[in-house]
Amino acid sequence: MSITGEKPRLPSAGELEKQIETFLGYRKDHRTGVQVAFYGGNFLGLKYESILRLLAETTRFVKDGRVDSIRFSTRPDTVDTARLDMVSDFPVKTIELGVQSMDDRVLALAERGHTAKDTCDAFALLHERNYETGAQMMVGLPGDTHCRAIDTGRRIAALKPAFVRIYPTVVLAGSRLARWYETGEYEPLALDDCVTLVKELYLAFSRQNIPVVRMGLQTSEELDRDATVLAGPYHPAFGHLVYSEIFLDRASALLEKSPPGCGSTVTMAVHPHSISRMRGLKNRNIGILKKKFAVARIEILPDPAAGNDQIKIVRS
Template identity: 30%
Template structure:
């Protein structure tokens, strides 16, 4: 489907296109002249008010927005009014009620917190999201429950900092993945990569001491950290333990069950790791082959039980709803097999068609929206049956059914790092290829970032530059 869009506000073309994709995810939205467009946007401002008018298929909708505050607040209000006007028109034309209404952002919890900061009660904030943004009541209630779970976990001192360590290697690349990662192969680049990574981590530890920061959480992700051989993994963990001994929480993404032999699990157990992930994604072997996972459902079960036997008390499992070809019955079997293992937390992702992924390249279709929604609801029911509560959620572009990703956990088993990165309440010093450091200025509601290069070879060659970027991030904004 091709939709020609005319807007006098060229800077907001992509914002309007985001709203179009809520209703028609595969639509190609292209600029068009006013006299030959399918979707027409008119905008004018006078006396502190903005008027947006959208027209399509003989229908028209007008929206008036009060423009007040400083230039940033004015920009925010202008953008919000424009998007809500477009949404209201397309909702009328299609008759659809998307789960998240007119919201297109990654972090809908921010709006809930915004309402609370204005003095709303949680019940008032929940009702406002449904009334103002047309969020379905079920999603507004999910937001409220998530924010209530975060109470006591999301407030951190300004000097707090998390450390992220990225291992950009995997045994194979999953068909849905677009992250910076490469197949580990024979591991020829592992040693030079770890040497560069250790050097950067040492600089980060020195920066934490020099700036008087307090370490909150350490997260080793990727990629798949356990794609490393047992010796390399043990060396990595030993170095991190020496550099960051004060982490309140330490997570390692041991996501691929086929990488979790007993030697690696013992290396993780010997370190002060407090949380690991064993991620099946699905417990259906046919789907695992389609998405490029080099393990079976039985491999997942054995890896989980092996970890439990060695004493791991906080194990997360990820599943993905709407994988190609899967039915509601397939997903129900996955949830039943996961529930039988009794993990401590469960993250229910919804498949997103990411640019750069093989699923997108070869045109694999996710499950239809009604099926995806039923799967996500089944995931929520399974998590609650295990005594879990939602503790963070986020959304992505091009996600099946315009849905969300939700992490559930038993009380006391929430991942602090996940909350911190999603709510952007804590600064992060990130090491490794493709990692992004960010410094949070809570009193100014501002975030500054320092990204590392994504290519492994470039990272190894330019690690001094990556260190300098982080040094500037703390020095230039003092």
């Protein structure tokens, strides 16, 4: 399903070839691998002939060396021995499971069509066949709570995914959730609360060396149209908000350990790629830290030797 709840039309052979050729024409960096990805739907839930056609058409690009492998997303309950046998002859490397939640009460309310056991069984089958297996989870679904979301994160981590994506639940015009929202049966998470929750999940996954490769919905023309999103924690830079809150927490902890003098200048060093995260959106973190610790100025310096999540206090 697409983000609007409408069933997407499968591309014809010509359309698929054109899309792949267009990307390959734009691609400049040959140091990283290239995958053709089938997203936005339930790939293994398609008709068998559709699955075979899409994989066969894409495999041609792998055979000529222009694409390295194939990846797709699918629902946990569509992963079984028969379907995996069917795709085993194709160069599929990565399979992402739309886990969403590991709480059966939440899954039932959201009518996701699968259970937590389905997710566990799917992971077992995919690990057995050595697929790179990712998990997609959602926070703020009907019936979800902060504790249930944290527990979902814990249970997903126990399944040892290669990576995780975390998506906030937003209310889209024309969806069943929109009707619940309009009648007061559903209340989406506030943006600040969602950022804090996803931050906790990110840190929990990071402690177990599980990469979180995306936080927040992918910006698209559909989502950027004001009429599409009725309510919920949608922000085009959601992931940046999460990283910024992490850096704010870490900077605060460092300054609490070694309090700066009132009216002083604090100089911090972070990796060049992390400067915007340290500053926060519109320098929000700088303003909060200056007020909290009564300092006159906060300077952020680039330090290529620093880790991506590391902050060094140079002087205060």
